[in-house]
Amino acid sequence: MSVSNVQHPIRARRVRFSYPLTMNRHYVDDDLIMSHAISMLSAVFPEGEEFFVKSVRHYSDDIADEALRSQVAGFIGQEITHGREHREINARLQDMGYPTWARERFTKRSLGLVYRAAPQRMSLAITAALEHYTATFAALLLSEPKARELITSAEVRKLLLWHAYEEVEHKAVAFDVYRHIGGSETLRIWAMRVTHLAFLGSLCAATTVSMLCDRAAYNPVRLARSVSALRGNPWFSRDLARELRTYHRRGFHPDENDTTHLLERWSAELFGDNGVLVPRVPRNRTEPGGHP
Numbered sequence: 357m358s359v360s361n362v363q364h365p366i367r368a369r370r371v372r373f374s375y376p377l378t379m380n381r382h383y384v385d386d387d388l389i390m391s392h393a394i395s396m397l398s399a400v401f402p403e404g405e406e407f408f409v410k411s412v413r414h415y416s417d418d419i420a421d422e423a424l425r426s427q428v429a430g431f432i433g434q435e436i437t438h439g440r441e442h443r444e445i446n447a448r449l450q451d452m453g454y455p456t457w458a459r460e461r462f463t464k465r466s467l468g469l470v471y472r473a474a475p476q477r478m479s480l481a482i483t484a485a486l487e488h489y490t491a492t493f494a495a496l497l498l499s500e501p502k503a504r505e506l507i508t509s510a511e512v513r514k515l516l517l518w519h520a521y522e523e524v525e526h527k528a529v530a531f532d533v534y535r536h537i538g539g540s541e542t543l544r545i546w547a548m549r550v551t552h553l554a555f556l557g558s559l560c561a562a563t564t565v566s567m568l569c570d571r572a573a574y575n576p577v578r579l580a581r582s583v584s585a586l587r588g589n590p591w592f593s594r595d596l597a598r599e600l601r602t603y604h605r606r607g608f609h610p611d612e613n614d615t616t617h618l619l620e621r622w623s624a625e626l627f628g629d630n631g632v633l634v635p636r637v638p639r640n641r642t643e644p645g646g647h648p
């Protein structure tokens with residue numbers, strides 16, 4: 357059994373966001389593909405994070421290690437809060453014309469089927485694999501100015517930065533629970549291969565369907581501009597694909613990629629004395645599973 361080698365206390369922070377009444381429909385750099393892809397990604401989170409919570413919570417009574425138990429409690433609190441906030445922005449995106457509710461329903465059905473039909477250990481292995489996805493995307497957002505500049509809506513950027521920060525903070529928790537219960541390397545890597553297909557396949561399909569519902573996507577000039585902008589886009593880079601593939605190596609652990617410097621930097625920028633999220637975190641408020 358191995359517990360995360362970065363013993364960082366994990367706690368849930370209740371953060372409130374308020375989106376402007378009038379938001380540019382293509383709120384990600386006025387770009388068609390990116391706006392639809394980020395919306396379809398956001399639409400997965402509420403049901404996806406509920407699945408993560410259930411998969412990890414199922415084993416919480418089997419965890420003897422105190423430090424890991426405490427991290428699990430923080431992980432659950434954070435994921436519940438993320439799901440809640442993404443549900444709010446998804447409702448806003450639905451009003452703007454993105455089919456987020458259909459995508460939420462589809463995610464609920466698919467993950468519900470996996471949870472009921474597959475062995476519990478498989479659900480946990482898929483959770484650990486998807487947590488590698490979220491942590492990799494999160495680290496990119498926190499470390500790459502170009503990735504942040506694309507999110508031109510200030511409020512959406514704050515939401516994504518907060519979510520990214522906490523994803524990096526708890527990136528090893530589901531993985532450590534999987535190891536703690538004796539999950540095999542073969543199943544872990546196999547679960548990631550299935551996850552690549554299911555996650556990327558469904559994201560591409562949902563983004564296409566979402567674009568088909570958008571009249572602007574039928575403008576050939578805008579569409580061509582959006583396709584050509586994918587070149588040089590850090591969200592579609594080889595480095596990102598390489599980072600995702602590190603999970604396939606036997607013996608891999610999420611803490612191998614040291615992200616402590618990102619947590620230090622963004623802790624000050626988001627939650628420090630003059631942090632941009634300070635006015636949005638209610639004082640003396642601790643979420644379930646959080647630390648005071």
Ligand SMILES: [Fe+2]
Nearest residue numbers: 405435438523
């Ligand atoms: Fe999350």
Ligand SMILES: [Fe+2]
Nearest residue numbers: 435487490523
């Ligand atoms: Fe997470």
